[in-house]
Each structure stands twice: as C-alpha cells, then as structure tokens.
Amino acid sequence: MSFAAQFLDIAVGITFLALAIGQVMSMVRLVLGPTSGDRVLALDTMVLNALGLVIVLGISQGVQVYFEVALLIAMLGFVSTVAMAKYILRGDIIE
Template sequence: MIAIAISAGFVMISVAILLNAVRLFLGPTRGDRILALDTMVINAIALIVLIGIHERTTFYFEAALLMAMVGFVGTVAYAKFLLRGDIVE
C-alpha cells in the first residue's frame, strides 16, 4: 500500500513541478515568476523528502532542510532585488 502511495506522490509532485516551470517561464509579471520559483523549491523539497521515505534513510531529510533554508534566502533576495534594485544596503 505504501508503495502505491509513494508512486502516486512521485507523479503528483512531478506534475506540480512541471506546472511551476510553465508558470516560471510564461508568468506575466515578475511577481508571478518569484512565486513560481518559490513554489518550485517547495515542491522540490517535497520530492526530496519522498525520495528519503522511499529509500528509508535520513540523509535526504537533512538535504531537504538545507534546501529549504537556501530557497527561502534566495526568494527573499530576489524579491528585495526587484523591489529596491540592490540586495545589500
């Protein structure tokens, strides 16, 4: 039963990442692109956690935590750059 749930999770997260990529490239505004990139990072984190569950190891959970921190900082930096024109004041 868990194998079917993991397989369905892989399919759903892959479709979500694909749809985020479409929004990232076709987004009408820069704000839409920032949100698509942030959502893509969240979906990638979910994919990494799902791989960790599938492989039954904790290494992937640590990688997901690091990716979450880097994704958050990247999103904040990109949004600040669009608003002010520079990142460091």
C-alpha cells in the first residue's frame, strides 16, 4: 500500500469523525435552540454535514453515484431551509 493511499484513508477517517461530531452538535442545537432562528440555522448545518458525509462516503468507496445523491440532498436542503424560514416568518409556506 502506497503512502498516498494510507494518507487518503487517514484523511477520510478524520473527516468522517469531524462531520459526525458536527452533525451531533447540530442536532443538539436543533433541539435546545433558544430561538427559532437557531433552529433554522441548525437544520441548514445538518443538511451541510449530511452532504459532506455522503461526499466523503463516495470518495472512500470510489462510487460516483454518491455525488448525484449529494446533489439531490443539496437541492432538498436548500428548499427545506427556505420553507422553514418562510413558515417561521409568515406562518404559512404557500401564499
């Protein structure tokens, strides 16, 4: 096994750990957030962490389908964040 492959394995492991810790911290903020703005920000951060986890999983397994899944997660995450913010601001989503 070459040095580059070992380095990639270590980097992917550290990245998985950092993203998982960030996901847990975002979940705590989503539950305990004192304001609704904190909860919207935590939801958006959770989407970004999930996106990062899917991308790193695709890199570690060498499968390109995960990158298409990451694109879908990014689009759905954006729409859900906008919908939640609009609901908090106006009380309904569809005008």
